[in-house]
Amino acid sequence: MSYSAKIGPSILSSDLSCLGSECVRMMECGADYLHLDVMDGHFVPNITFGHPMVECLRKSVGKDPFFDMHMMVSRPEQWVKPMAAAGANQYTFHLEATSNPGNLIKEIRESGMKVGVAIKPGTTVEMLAPWANQIDMALVMTVEPGFGGQKFMEDMMPKVSSLRRQFPSLDIEVDGGVGPDSIYKCAEAGANMIVSGSAVIGSDDPRSVIALLRTVVVEAIQKRSLDR
Ligand code: DX5
């Protein structure tokens, strides 16, 4: 088993006028990486920011924090090079947004970034599975993408369990409505990369929330390795 528990706050629900200091604050509170939500108002009904913002953020936070770009955009092909140049570490595109995932995976790798593939609640694991051996991370959305602060969809957990069974060492991320109430289900199903927006950012004590999320996932990973 080569995966480990990692917690990545989604800074979507932070004070966007202070994004740089919010990212630094999250890293100081124990975040393992930062999950940056890019929305284009087309693939999802909302817009956030693009690569110029990522470039500024990289300058502001330094070279170390890992940027997981959640690309909720149509035509994800067009932002691979600009995001790599801006300092992104991982490019997570939506399977629903491209007709040629194989080529996109190759382009992302050639640009020096890690590859993530995301699926919306209506997309099955069978659609993703053929690509799983070529990617670094699978993202199972636990809300419809587009907005922070939505309710966790527990009925996505069978997708996580199925992926974990088929791909024992793949990084599996969950995103949407994940916090202290829903983390147990995610960890038990086999998720190891945990995105949490409002539950972390909105807390008076983000450090404790991040630590709790990580502890639950670490314990589930330990239990899984003992059960094998
Ligand atoms: C939703 C985004 C999420 C979101 C998570 O489309 O992809 O990353 O910001 O926020 P919470 O944890 O509040 O659902």
Ligand code: ZN
């Ligand atoms: Zn996201």
